[in-house]
Amino acid sequence: MASKKILMIVGDFVEDYEVMVPFQALQMVGHQVHAVCPNKKAGEKVRTAIHDFEGDQTYSEKPGHNFTLNFTFADVNPENYDALVIPGGRAPEYIRLNQKVIEYTKHFINAQKPIAAICHGAQLLAAADGVKGRKVSCYPAVGPEVNEAGGQFQDIPADKAYVDGNLVTAPAWPAHPEWLAKFLEVLGTKIS
Numbered sequence: 001m002a003s004k005k006i007l008m009i010v011g012d013f014v015e016d017y018e019v020m021v022p023f024q025a026l027q028m029v030g031h032q033v034h035a036v037c038p039n040k041k042a043g044e045k046v047r048t049a050i051h052d053f054e055g056d057q058t059y060s061e062k063p064g065h066n067f068t069l070n071f072t073f074a075d076v077n078p079e080n081y082d083a084l085v086i087p088g089g090r091a092p093e094y095i096r097l098n099q100k101v102i103e104y105t106k107h108f109i110n111a112q113k114p115i116a117a118i119c120h121g122a123q124l125l126a127a128a129d130g131v132k133g134r135k136v137s138c139y140p141a142v143g144p145e146v147n148e149a150g151g152q153f154q155d156i157p158a159d160k161a162y163v164d165g166n167l168v169t170a171p172a173w174p175a176h177p178e179w180l181a182k183f184l185e186v187l188g189t190k191i192s
Contacts, residue, residue: 009084
């Protein structure tokens with residue numbers, strides 16, 4: 001299997017599982033993952049938030065772990081990467097305000113490289129004009145943004161994922177097994 005180089009864009013209060021699990025799992029199968037955050041360097045940390053589903057009208061939010069970045073945002077050249085991962089949580093709502101984040105995301109969209117987005121990650125895709133004419137799953141509260149940006153929100157169970165060409169999306173972290181498996185298929189990763 002040829003190792004892929006994957007860019008993961010995060011920010012403070014990224015969802016804890018949605019950054020930790022794919023970061024570790026993609027490395028476990030032999031891929032190189034660069035986790036970056038605007039205005040931060042390798043070795044610096046972002047805070048995470050734990051989103052849980054406890055029967056309330058929306059998810060609850062609790063403090064998570066600190067997640068250590070392993071690459072410097074200013075050193076990113078998106079052309080050097082094979083794929084993009086966008087975790088959810090609170091981060092996508094404000095990192096999409098950063099013009100470089102939008103430029104990097106548009107690179108992956110326009111080059112039709114594999115993209116995996118989960119939960120609120122679709123907010124960044126929508127802001128980068130990446131959902132127009134696409135079928136996209138995300139946290140249901142982000143569905144109206146997907147539709148408004150010209151996409152078709154796919155309302156699927158929380159433990160499922162949806163594939164539209166190079167785009168692999170899911171509603172929330174309960175979908176990790178299916179979301180990551182489908183992303184590995186799109187990447188062409190074979191596990192023996």
